[in-house]
Amino acid sequence: MFFLPKTAVNIKYSFMEINKIYNENCLQTMAAMPTNFVDMVLTSPPYDDLREYDGYHFDFEPIAQALFRVVKDGGVVIWVVADRTINGSETGSSFRQALYFKQIGFNIHDTMIYAKNNPIPSDCGKRYRQAFEYIFCFSKGQPKTFNPITQAIKQEKAFKSFRITKDGRNDLSHDHVAPKERKVNNIFSYNVGTSSSRDKIAFQHPAIFPEQLAHDQILTWSKEGDLVYDCFMGSGTTAKMAQQLNRNWLGSELSADYVGIALERLGIAKSML
Ligand SMILES: C[S@@+](CC[C@H](N)C(=O)[O-])C[C@H]1O[C@@H](n2cnc3c(N)ncnc32)[C@H](O)[C@@H]1O
Numbered sequence: 001m002f003f004l005p006k007t008a009v010n011i012k013y014s015f016m017e018i019n020k021i022y023n024e025n026c027l028q029t030m031a032a033m034p035t036n037f038v039d040m041v042l043t044s045p046p047y048d049d050l051r052e053y054d055g056y057h058f059d060f061e062p063i064a065q066a067l068f069r070v071v072k073d074g075g076v077v078i079w080v081v082a083d084r085t086i087n088g089s090e091t092g093s094s095f096r097q098a099l100y101f102k103q104i105g106f107n108i109h110d111t112m113i114y115a116k117n118n119p120i121p122s123d124c125g126k127r128y129r130q131a132f133e134y135i136f137c138f139s140k141g142q143p144k145t146f147n148p149i150t151q152a153i154k155q156e157k158a159f160k161s162f163r164i165t166k167d168g169r170n171d172l173s174h175d176h177v178a179p180k181e182r183k184v185n186n187i188f189s190y191n192v193g194t195s196s197s198r199d200k201i202a203f204q205h206p207a208i209f210p211e212q213l214a215h216d217q218i219l220t221w222s223k224e225g226d227l228v229y230d231c232f233m234g235s236g237t238t239a240k241m242a243q244q245l246n247r248n249w250l251g252s253e254l255s256a257d258y259v260g261i262a263l264e265r266l267g268i269a270k271s272m273l
Contacts, residue, residue, distance in 0.1 A: 015032060018248050019239075019248055021263065023254075023256050025252065030231070033070045035070065036073060037072065038070050040071075040075055041075075041079075043231050043238070044081065045058060045060070045079070046058045047082055060097060070229070072140065074140065075140050075144070076221045077101070077136075078217045079137075080134070081136065088127070094134050098111070098134075101136070102138075111134060111137075112136075112186040113132050113135065116191075118195075119131040137221070145221055147221075147223070152181050153178075190212050197237070199265045201235075201265060215241045223247075224245070229249070233259070238251065240266055
């Protein structure tokens with residue numbers, strides 16, 4: 001059992017420190033982790049080499065396999081991804097990656113959509129304007145934690161329900177307590193760009209995901225004290241939101257510049273690297 005991160009301090013274990021960003025390839029970080037170590041992964045991989053992060057080519061399959069080893073039974077990987085469009089046609093990498101995760105033992109538990117309220121304007125040729133990414137939830141067995149986000153149901157809409165009796169008739173006369181709220185659907189809409197974080201420094205990274213997205217996913221699939229890992233930590237959005245939600249966290253990031261941005265967002269001194 002881990003301690004709750006009351007403050008952003010590194011917690012030392014015999015094998016590795018947590019609440020820390022490792023400035024290295026995630027394969028190296030995961031190699032140091034015991035099997036069945038993290039409760040949840042929330043990450044967004046480099047898409048189709050769309051951006052060359054310090055010239056590094058993303059090595060997907062070994063990373064997926066390492067994730068399967070370090071995630072606990074009942075843990076999940078939340079994989080936020082989209083496809084590059086080349087010559088007017090989508091690469092299909094998102095689907096290929098999802099099927100690979102399934103092939104190595106994960107369930108494709110939920111395919112959610114991250115819809116962008118204000119997508120970057122671009123000429124999409126003979127296609128509709130691109131306005132979403134996938135949020136895949138890959139689970140190792142059935143998820144051990146699920147705290148769904150709910151919304152209130154307006155009472156007049158809620159009551160239109162009936163029960164089928166044993167002989168197949170509709171029974172409208174039974175006592176029915178109308179539910180007051182229900183789970184939200186699996187399309188999540190967020191603002192992108194400068195309204196996705198208050199931290200100006202975060203935008204020195206070219207591809208952050210919205211803080212609210214990280215908040216919603218961490219809240220849903222983990223509980224206080226759990227360990228949340230981001231293998232592509234970027235500007236530190238996952239760590240920041242995990243810390244706010246009293247989860248432990250751990251990250252890997254190749255670029256020292258991005259680690260610097262993340263530590264500044266977290267209010268952690270660089271000397272803790
Ligand atoms: C799409 S960005 C993640 C952005 C992040 N979600 C945020 O909100 O800031 C992907 C990041 O992965 C890093 N990266 C790419 N390959 C990596 C690897 N093998 N190990 C660790 N980091 C890697 C890149 O430098 C980049 O910052």
